[in-house]
Amino acid sequence: xxxxxxxxxxxxxxxxxxxxxxxxMSAHDIRDAxxxxxxxxxxxxxDYVWNHKGFSDEALSTxxxxxxxxxxxxxxxxxxxxxxxxxxPVVPGATMSGGARVPGTSYELxxxxxxxxxxxxxxxxxxxxxxxxAEWGHPSDNLGGILxxxxxxxxxxxxxxxxxxxxxxVLEGMIMAHEIQGVLALENxxxxxxxxxxxxxxxxxxxxxxxxxGGTRDEVLTALTHAFADGGALRTYRHAPNAGSRKSWAAxxxxxxxxxxxxxxxxxxxxxxxxxxxxxxxFQDALNRGKAITLARPLGSYVMENVLFKISFPAEFHAQTxxxxxxxxxPQVKDRxxxxxxxxxxxxxxxxxxxxxxxxxxxxxxxxxCIQYMTAVPLIFGRLVAxxxxxxxxxxxxxxALREKMVCVEDAQFTKDYLDADKRSxxxxxxxxxxxxxxLPEVLVExxxxxxxxxKEGIPVLVEKFKSNLALKIAPKNTAKILHIAEDxxxxxxxxxxxxxxxxVV
Numbered sequence: 001x002x003x004x005x006x007x008x009x010x011x012x013x014x015x016x017x018x019x020x021x022x023x024x025m026s027a028h029d030i031r032d033a034x035x036x037x038x039x040x041x042x043x044x045x046x047d048y049v050w051n052h053k054g055f056s057d058e059a060l061s062t063x064x065x066x067x068x069x070x071x072x073x074x075x076x077x078x079x080x081x082x083x084x085x086x087x088x089p090v091v092p093g094a095t096m097s098g099g100a101r102v103p104g105t106s107y108e109l110x111x112x113x114x115x116x117x118x119x120x121x122x123x124x125x126x127x128x129x130x131x132x133x134a135e136w137g138h139p140s141d142n143l144g145g146i147l148x149x150x151x152x153x154x155x156x157x158x159x160x161x162x163x164x165x166x167x168x169x170v171l172e173g174m175i176m177a178h179e180i181q182g183v184l185a186l187e188n189x190x191x192x193x194x195x196x197x198x199x200x201x202x203x204x205x206x207x208x209x210x211x212x213x214g215g216t217r218d219e220v221l222t223a224l225t226h227a228f229a230d231g232g233a234l235r236t237y238r239h240a241p242n243a244g245s246r247k248s249w250a251a252x253x254x255x256x257x258x259x260x261x262x263x264x265x266x267x268x269x270x271x272x273x274x275x276x277x278x279x280x281x282x283f284q285d286a287l288n289r290g291k292a293i294t295l296a297r298p299l300g301s302y303v304m305e306n307v308l309f310k311i312s313f314p315a316e317f318h319a320q321t322x323x324x325x326x327x328x329x330x331p332q333v334k335d336r337x338x339x340x341x342x343x344x345x346x347x348x349x350x351x352x353x354x355x356x357x358x359x360x361x362x363x364x365x366x367x368x369x370c371i372q373y374m375t376a377v378p379l380i381f382g383r384l385v386a387x388x389x390x391x392x393x394x395x396x397x398x399x400x401a402l403r404e405k406m407v408c409v410e411d412a413q414f415t416k417d418y419l420d421a422d423k424r425s426x427x428x429x430x431x432x433x434x435x436x437x438x439x440l441p442e443v444l445v446e447x448x449x450x451x452x453x454x455x456k457e458g459i460p461v462l463v464e465k466f467k468s469n470l471a472l473k474i475a476p477k478n479t480a481k482i483l484h485i486a487e488d489x490x491x492x493x494x495x496x497x498x499x500x501x502x503x504x505v506v
Contacts, residue, residue, distance in 0.1 A: 038221060038273040041293050042228075045180055046221035048299040049207045055175050059301035061489055063171040066129055066178075068486050069309060069462055070140040071504070072469030073128045074121035075104045076386070079472055082364070083124040086249055087117050098155055100148040103504035104473045111145075111152040115205075115259045119144025119252030125386045126248075126368050129450075130308040130317035131178075132350070132418065132426060135185035137197035139303060141251035142177035145205040145259045146170060147501070149212050154497040164496035171493065173208045175304045180204035182303030186296035186421075191354075193289055195232035198254040203227045205258030213262055222271035226261045228283045229275050240357055243366045306424060309450030311461050313384045318351035319374040321445035322428035326378035328443045329432060333379055337398055339434050343379075343406045345371060346429035346442070348414040356408045360400075364389040375430065376402040417446070424451070478503045 077083040088107055089095055095107065100114035107117060119141055122128050129140045147170060154165040181204040190199055206227040210220045233254075237246040276283045276293050284292055313323045322345060333340065357370040367373045367389040376399045378384045387393065417425040429444035449458045466486075470479045482503050485492050 036274050038225070038271065039276040039293075041276060041295055042221055042224045044295055044299065045203075045207055045224060046217055048180070049176055049211050049220055050217040052172070052176065055172065055301045056305065059175050059304045060171055060493070062304050062307065063174045063178075064486070064489055064492055065309070065459060065462055066140055066174060066304070066307065067143070067167070067171065067492075068466045070122055070128050070143050071103055072466040073125060074118065075469045075473045075504075076127065077121045077124035078104045080124065080386070082245060082248070083121055086120050086252075089113050098159060100152040100155075101501050101505055103147075103501065104506060106506060109148075111148045112256050112259045112263070114148035114152070115145040116249075116252045116256035117144075118147055119201075119255040120249045121252075123251040124248045125314045126316060127310050127314040127386070130310060131182045131185055131303060132308065132317060132424065133182070133185045134187050134189035134419075135191060135197050135200065136317070136350070137181060137185060137200055138251065139178040139181045139201075139204070139307060140174070141198070141201045142181065142205045142208065142255055143170075143174060144252055144255035145209045146173040146177060146212070147497075148256075149209045149259060149262075150497045151501045153212065158496075158498060164498055166493060167495050167497060167500055168493040169212070170497060173212060175301050177204040177208045178303040178307060179299050179301060180207055182307075183295055183297055183299055184293070187294050188288075188291075190232060190288070191235055193287065194235055195287065196235045196238065196250060198250045199232040201251050201254040202230065202258050202261075205255040206261050209259050210262040210265060213266055215262065215266055218271075219265050222269065223262050223265040225272040225275040226265065226269070227258065229272050230257065230261075231283070231287055238365075238369065239354075240359070240366070241362075243369060244363060245365055247365055247369075306452050308424075308426070308448065308452075309458060309462055311450045311458050311465060312448075313374070314368065314386045315374045315384060316355050316369045316371075317448075318348070318355055318426060319371045319428070320448040320450070321426055322347070322351075322371055322375050322430065323378050323384050324445045324448060325428055325430040325443040326375045327382065327384075328445075329430060329440065330379055330382040332440055333432055334382065336434065337380055337402065339436070340402065340405055340432060341435045342433040343375070343402065344431045344433075345375060345406060345408045346411050346414070346427075346431070346444075347371070347408055348418045348427060349410050350415075350418060351428070352408050352410055358403075361394065367394060370403075371408065371428075372403040372406045373399065375406065379432075426451075473506055474504060475506075 089109055096110045099108050100111045101108055102117040123141055128138050131137055131139050150165050150170050158164050181200040184200055206223045207220055210223040236242045237244050315323055355369050355371040361367050377388045380398050414427040417423045425446045427446040429442045431442040433439040447453045485495050
């Protein structure tokens, strides 16, 4: 066999050259090793975290309710073995005396492991808060890292004769993490390129916990560059045919990774200044199809003030109003389920793209991300609770029979209002038709009970949800103390973190 001549080699490589072998020069010559200025978006985030001037009373009050609701969601998750098997140290026995506690358990762990535990239990049942925009997600997922670091630091301070951190620090950290995650989500749809929204949990948690751990403004910026350098998890574990349990611990993984990156940064790790914008190798070119990462509005407290609470149903948020509609219809259809011919769900584009599912649903994770399932259960049973996603309930043949009769139809106005910054509606309307040709008037709900527009109605229900969740794991004596602290804004803000967390230890 003859050797390859140079012209043979050149003929062999053009099909690859436009991807990476022959790259056109950019405005910044990739051969130039001069360290560039950091990406402006990351500078804005670092400056926000470092220089924030305080927050509105509404943001702080909402953060208080968010804190108790998020902890309650975690406690409820601990009654499920799917969650508890993920709890504890990564290596059996690798606990840390004086570390961070995991609410609802006796675990005492290093803050990285504790962040995973707390983040995992918060997210496991898909019942904590939500933010919907070009990207969606659950900003209270960041509490995993924030609370773990706060408890660790507060206990460390007390051991060293210093003042403990108070829950005001936790609330402020939550507001900032909500804002970073939520504002980045307004115009950056990572789901469009197949990346999971927990990327934003890692970014937001990294910024906040680096500051909490004593990082300077430049160290916050450095840590942020590493948060983006980690890239993003694939969304495939949230969608058919691969939907599965990883979606329940992905946020815990993200917020714990943030704590790890913060700690590494504080040991002197150097930054990656153009981690977003570097030609070819940066996040935007490598993972975001060349689209720039932007901040749609100045960072303040907009997200916490407008966050969506999941109050009534542990269900993917695009279906919350569908479940409300189904609950309204239940008395009229419960005795006529076998007579239903067709169910039309008038909805918005995001719901169709994310949770409109046909065919057999394989597991818990599949079912709580299927709008047809989350509509069928309340129509039949007049309820939608976490256990309704288990195999025992899913085996009822009426559920799949109803699913087969459902049609999702996009309403362009619903989609427009969903993206409107002043409305942020999540509308669904349901019409039920029967075999005899009759049909019920459409039931429409534009704003779920957890929406800012329904705060007055929703908060009392949220508090009752918290009380019910406390009763699942916490002794009555400690429950009374927790509620006493939680019911008053000033009292909660002044409470030392380690004292509050100790009430959740079992």
